[in-house]
Structure formats: structure tokens, C-alpha cells
Amino acid sequence: MTDIPAAVLAQLAEQAEQISALQAQLADLQLKAALDDDKTRPGRMPRPTPPWHRLTRAERDAELMKLRGFVREIGPLYGHLVKLGNCWQQHPLACVAIEVVGELHLLLFTADRRPPAMLYGQAEALIRVIPGLLQLAERETRQCDKHRTQVPRPAMASGYPGGAR
Numbered sequence: 001m002t003d004i005p006a007a008v009l010a011q012l013a014e015q016a017e018q019i020s021a022l023q024a025q026l027a028d029l030q031l032k033a034a035l036d037d038d039k040t041r042p043g044r045m046p047r048p049t050p051p052w053h054r055l056t057r058a059e060r061d062a063e064l065m066k067l068r069g070f071v072r073e074i075g076p077l078y079g080h081l082v083k084l085g086n087c088w089q090q091h092p093l094a095c096v097a098i099e100v101v102g103e104l105h106l107l108l109f110t111a112d113r114r115p116p117a118m119l120y121g122q123a124e125a126l127i128r129v130i131p132g133l134l135q136l137a138e139r140e141t142r143q144c145d146k147h148r149t150q151v152p153r154p155a156m157a158s159g160y161p162g163g164a165r
Contacts, residue, residue, distance in 0.1 A: 046104075050063045050095075052092040053092060063095070063099075066102070067102070070098055071098060081131055084141050085138075086141075087141055087144050087146060091137075091141055094141050098137055101133050109122065
């Protein structure tokens with residue numbers, strides 16, 4: 001077996017970086033084209049995912065307040081799929097999954113218009129994406145060694161997941 005010369009490997013690495021940069025540019029151009037088209041322009045752009053590992057305590061508390069709202073308001077819509085351990089707020093992976101579910105829900109289900117592509121996106125989200133994200137959050141929090149209990153589905157009457165406090 002012959003060794004690949006270092007110059008060839010370096011050239012391949014450089015080309016891979018160029019391809020990645022071109023893919024990012026293409027994605028940006030596709031997004032700009034979609035945003036300029038009245039038929040595909042979304043009513044709302046999702047906000048960036050919070051960097052959970054770098055948030056200050058105050059920023060984390062503010063983000064968790066939003067997530068609690070997602071769990072309280074959107075959780076009942078997904079019924080038996082919402083099976084979070086009590087410590088879900090201490091698991092960055094669960095927080096990211098819940099944040100994505102909430103943003104997806106806001107993007108797909110609160111738009112003023114519903115073109116065919118959005119209807120397809122709603123079906124895809126309901127069938128595969130949202131259940132998968134909620135299952136990921138469940139596995140992360142339900143297998144936690146510190147907490148083994150389950151949060152009941154959020155009660156609509158109270159402001160807290162699981163009922164009155």
C-alpha cells in the first residue's frame with residue numbers, strides 16, 4: 001500500500017473547506033431567495049438556539065422561563081409524548097430539544113398562511129421530528145441517576161408543569 005503524499009492530503013483538505021464554504025453560501029442564497037418570494041416568505045423566523053453552556057444565571061433563568069411556557073402551553077397538544085423527568089431544566093440537551101420543539105411549533109402552527117410546503121412541514125414535524133425530539137428529551141431526563149420520577153402532563157389551570165404549587 002502506498003502512502004498518499006502530504007501535498008495531496010493538504011489539497012484535499014483545502015478543497016473540503018472550499019466546498020463547505022460554498023455550501024454555506026448556497027444555503028444563504030436559498031434562504032434569501034425564499035425570503036424575497038411572497039409565496040414562501042415565512043411569517044416568522046425562528047430565533048437562534050441559546051448557547052446553554054455559556055449562559056449567565058440570569059440568561060439561563062430567562063430561557064428556562066420560555067421553555068416552561070412551551071411545556072405548559074404546547075405540552076398538552078402532544079399528550080403522552082411529553083414524559084420529562086423532574087430535572088429536565090438541568091439537562092442542556094433536553095432544554096435544546098424543548099426549545100426546538102417550541103420554535104418549530106411557533107413557526108409551523110402559528111403562521112397566517114399555510115402554503116402546501118408548510119402543510120407538508122407540519123405533517124413531517126408531527127409524525128417524525130417532534131416525537132423524536134421529545135423522546136430525546138425523555139431519554140436524557142428519565143435516565144438521570146439523580147431523579148427518576150416523571151413530571152405529569154402540564155395542567156392547564158395552573159401556571160406550573162404538573163399542577164399547582
